[in-house]
Amino acid sequence: MTTYLLKRVLWFIPTLIAISFLAFGLSKCTPGDPVMQACFPEDTPFDEAVFELEYKRCAQSLGLDRPAFYFSLSSAAYPDTLYRIQQMERRNTLSKLIAQYGNWPEIESYYHEIKQFRGELAEVPDTVAAYALTSVRADARFLPLQYKDELVQRTLDSIRVGVNSDPALVQRLGASFKTLEGRYSAIKSQATPGRLYVPDFKWYGTRNQYHYWFSRFVAGDFGVSLQDRRPVSRKIWEALQWTLILNGLAVFFAYIIAIPVGVYSAVYQGKAFDRWTSGLLFFLYSLPNFWVATLLIIFFTNSEYGMNWFPAFGTGSLPDDAPFWSRFWEVAYHLVLPVFCLTYASLAFISRQMRGSMLEVLQQLYMRTAKAKGLSERVVIWKHGFRNALFPIITLVANIFPRVLTGSVVIEWIFNIYGMGWLTIESIGQKDWPVVFTIMMLGAIVTLIGILIADILYAFVDPRVRYRK
């Protein structure tokens, strides 16, 4: 048993690592620059030099100044130091240029020439040809972000027009602009797209983003939210409380109702009670809970239809120092509808399982023996039957765990309860990926733990179960 469980737990490791790859890979594919999001919330105009320094510092603090993974398997056209270009937008432009032309040396010197040109441009005093200078500066700002030939060409043309419009500018920038144009046409004339098809393996070592993220994750440090820079663990903890209350209540009610219903509909198999409850539960099972939630909100939470019985949203707004019981009732009052929506669906599933396993148990000989001994109906059903029928219900325990984390996404969203589901959708909307992927990882871990616990409970409930493998 112990060896089996140990083996099981060991098997979780590759599973978790694979899921972490998935989460990390997805987080790398997401649009938007996390550094900009975390440190430069509004489009505040920054002094160029300050911006660059500040950006670097922020990228370092988020661990984003490293290569993405232990190794990369890309084409030989890409340099192994591309990650050192910190600004995401520029890096992306460069890699798009490489993906087009495949000649990094030319692209690199073009990139440096842009920097050079912009440096010279910054030195031109504002009083010289003010109008033309502004337009050249605006164009030069966008040049490092453009990779489509047509657009680069157009920007270069526009800069040329601007520079040539004033002799003073020609004098100061003419030569450097000419080199810039020359460098760009060199990219095109000396393109080596064939190099893109030469595979190249690059090893980066453990100083990489994934390692940084995953090792801190294992240590329990989930990073900071890009949105408000609060620790992710703090945000999740706050949300988790509501989700736990909500789902805890729902699971509790579901089992309390479903188990007797399941047992009795097995005992009275084929009778009216069984047929009616089975029909009703099947019906409930198919009712989408977000529909029911919307119906309840529309009909029971406003005076439009004369049935304004329940609050529609949230969990109450009493201050923290209000007396406990009044806060309790306030919250309870708010949770009636959401808990109902979460309960009814799982009700059907649990009671169906219970009925199925109870039916099997009822055919066993020991049940007949128990009855023949003259035991009362109640003792036969509950003591002899129910305990043995619990076995399959145990597997359902595994389902509870992931539910607690992510089972009530839609319901929380509908009822505006600040739980995990709400946090997830909110974070997705705000592109706050550290939160989203942490929740995903935690969800996976909790699911695996659920499976493990079901395994252990199996062995406890039924001593015949021996895990040998």
Next chain:
Amino acid sequence: MFFGRKQQKDIEQQLSKRTYWSFAWERFRKNRMALWSWRIFLVILFVAITGDFIANDKPLYCKIDGKRYFPVIQEYAVQLGWSKWEAKFLNTPWYEQTFESQFWPLIPYASERLDYKNTYKGPFDKQNVKSWRFRHWLGTDDLGRDVAAGMIAGARTALMVGMVAMSIALLIGLLLGSLAGYFGDDGLKLSRIRVGLNLLFLLLGIFWGWGSRSYAISEGAQATNFFLGFLIIVALLVLANLLSSRLERIPALGKRWVIPIDLIVMRLIEMVNAIPGLLLILAFVAAIQEESILYVMLLIGLLAWTGVARFVRAELLRIRRMDYIDAARALGFTQWKIIFRHALPNALGPVLIALSFGMAGAILLEASLSFLNIGVPEEQVTWGSLLREARNYPKAWWLTVVPGFAIFISVTIFNYIGDGLTQALDPRLKE
């Protein structure tokens, strides 16, 4: 006497014609709920397929200036590039044309057609329309879009999502499930060279198919280039297997490894099941900037295959011990032929059950996604998006009741069909 014998022969003949499937169908028919669910499914399918002819903002037939038109059919031709609209149809909406004669579809609105004169009109409200023929029978939403037309568009989306997603799930599930079930942990023996070449060429294929061509994929015609990349991968894998069939003859390369395929597939299933599905889809769809129902289908399919794979695996574990499989092996059939011609067809029953419950799940998932307004384009009307609108305007009860009921019905019928199949395909029936 003579007559009796002939009759007996007839009966015997008929009995021998009755296959496993006809028995199953008989039993399925006896389950009234399942049978009716099946019929409702056919109706919904019909409505979804012929939706353009039932709800459209163009007349089915009309006569203008002595010329006859079939605008709904012509629309198909225009979309395929075979035909062009005359200028007058492009400049003037169909509702404002002067017809000599006209014949409109049952619902003379398309799902995305706006009608600003009738916003938030209920089915029983007074509506600002030309005649009863143009009434919005199920009301309208905040932009005056016809709910009935939206329902039909929604049926189309829901069924399409369910079917495409389940086809993907079926494809992956059948393949992996049958490999795991048939070979188990010690049945699949592959030569070193085959394993090595396949892995190598898979990596190279991904590199050449998608990696090297990343610019064409991200900037050019996305879907085409992506698919082209996929073809490159497939071609390379075929090449790898052809090569290894040759190279296997060299003894050093041909040494065989036992691949614990069952273990691998079961771990994979465990992994996919451990991923919180809704969360992954939400995150993924949000990460891809462009919203398309295609991604939703693909993702649902990629998560839903585990159900099919488990069923198939369990069935094949049973079937592979049967005598006729041994017989097929003894006759020298190839492994692939045994799996796909002899073993799999007998495992299809449980697959149908998994598929039908999977359809219910997929439809529900699509509805919740569009309800949350994630992953489905804003202008596409679906059941979930109609239901979402209801929250903004509690007075519009029809926006809640109608689409929600449709979701409920379609989920229910697939659950009932699955239930009916479970009973009808009970393995005890085979004997």
